[in-house]
Amino acid sequence: MHKILVLGAAGQIGSELTLALRQKYGNENVIAADIKTHPDKQITEAGPFLHADCMDKQAILSIVNQYKPDAIFHLAAILSAVAEENPQKAWSVNMTCLQNVLEVARSVPCQVFFPSSIAAFGPSTPITFTPQDTVQRPTTIYGVTKVAGELFCDYYFQKYGVDTRGLRFPGLISYHTLPGGGTTDFAVEMYYKALKHKKYTCCLRANTQLPIMYMPDAIRAAIELMEVNPSKLKHRNAFNIHAMTISPDDIVHSIRKFVPGFTINYQVDELLQQIANSWPRSLDDSAAHKEWGWKPHFNLDKMSEDMIKNLSLKLNMSVQA
Numbered sequence: 001m002h003k004i005l006v007l008g009a010a011g012q013i014g015s016e017l018t019l020a021l022r023q024k025y026g027n028e029n030v031i032a033a034d035i036k037t038h039p040d041k042q043i044t045e046a047g048p049f050l051h052a053d054c055m056d057k058q059a060i061l062s063i064v065n066q067y068k069p070d071a072i073f074h075l076a077a078i079l080s081a082v083a084e085e086n087p088q089k090a091w092s093v094n095m096t097c098l099q100n101v102l103e104v105a106r107s108v109p110c111q112v113f114f115p116s117s118i119a120a121f122g123p124s125t126p127i128t129f130t131p132q133d134t135v136q137r138p139t140t141i142y143g144v145t146k147v148a149g150e151l152f153c154d155y156y157f158q159k160y161g162v163d164t165r166g167l168r169f170p171g172l173i174s175y176h177t178l179p180g181g182g183t184t185d186f187a188v189e190m191y192y193k194a195l196k197h198k199k200y201t202c203c204l205r206a207n208t209q210l211p212i213m214y215m216p217d218a219i220r221a222a223i224e225l226m227e228v229n230p231s232k233l234k235h236r237n238a239f240n241i242h243a244m245t246i247s248p249d250d251i252v253h254s255i256r257k258f259v260p261g262f263t264i265n266y267q268v269d270e271l272l273q274q275i276a277n278s279w280p281r282s283l284d285d286s287a288a289h290k291e292w293g294w295k296p297h298f299n300l301d302k303m304s305e306d307m308i309k310n311l312s313l314k315l316n317m318s319v320q321a
């Protein structure tokens with residue numbers, strides 16, 4: 001990778017990925033684009049930022065013709081909770097944007113990163129230590145677009161030789177940009193509410209275990225996968241990666257080590273609970289480890305400490321982590 005285009009750059013992942021890529025490859029070599037017109041200043045000021053709708057193939061093509069990237073990180077999508085409110089729109093946005101990106105990449109050519117999710121699995125998938133290659137019958141529209149996306153990327157590699165690569169991300173926790181409408185957003189909110197109000201009302205049951213990862217590990221994984229020699233990759237579009245299996249109750253206990261007196265109550269949202277119940281608890285990520293050396297760095301307490309330290313600074317609050 002030398003010149004990189006990040007689509008959906010103003011979101012939870014994109015805002016941090018853009019900064020990490022700019023640090024590594026140079027500000028001018030990382031072009032950020034999003035449908036949002038007023039993203040965080042850090043994205044717009046340090047390097048090129050363009051307004052673009054990925055539903056419009058010509059818009060992507062004209063950016064690619066102008067900047068000539070050799071890699072696209074395609075992050076524009078509708079996430080699980082919002083997708084269930086309008087499944088038709090979710091299918092249309094998630095699949096059309098991906099198709100446009102793949103078509104543009106085929107014509108240039110350039111590498112494509114596609115983020116899949118634990119949502120690509122469903123209730124009939126083995127729930128713990130979910131294998132790399134296993135049953136994928138998701139029951140959410142978001143999950144359906146993720147399985148289709150994985151296959152779509154595989155197809156463009158096999159048929160046209162487009163160098164597509166991807167990860168199945170768990171729920172991601174970060175302090176930089178708020179998450180954009182997923183089932184796992186509660187885990188991020190918990191940290192904000194702990195600092196601001198010392199109390200939180202959680203939408204999932206206390207013992208709901210989910211795979212969760214801290215953003216720095218996720219960003220590093222995406223960059224490492226895109227940088228590895230392609231001859232090493234067998235599962236190029238849908239690597240399981242795992243960091244920790246945790247429940248809301250586990251997060252509360254971890255936060256209390258840094259914010260004593262934090263309290264929680266539970267008001268279960270049945271739709272979100274059903275979605276969470278359909279996802280795996282832990283994933284077998286040995287293929288990622290073997291094929292490109294994946295290893296997480298953050299466990300729950302290390303993540304909580306870093307979250308609280310950085311959120312305190314961001315919110316201008318005086319908690320010592």
Ligand code: NAD
Pocket residue numbers: 007008009010011012013014033034035036052053054055074075076077078079093097115116117118168169170171172173178179180181182184
């Ligand atoms: P997000 O909602 O925070 O960000 C998505 C960004 O895409 C937003 O800035 C939005 O404005 C932009 N966007 C939406 N439609 C667009 C369009 N038509 N054209 C251009 N931009 C558009 O999402 P995120 O959490 O950053 O997720 C990015 C990708 O990673 C998605 O594919 C998501 O499914 C996947 N993923 C995220 C997580 C997570 O926990 N955050 C976990 C697994 C997979």
Ligand code: AKB
Pocket residue numbers: 079080081116117118119142169170171172181182183184185
């Ligand atoms: C969501 O909850 O939709 C995302 C995901 C796990 O894909 N965080």
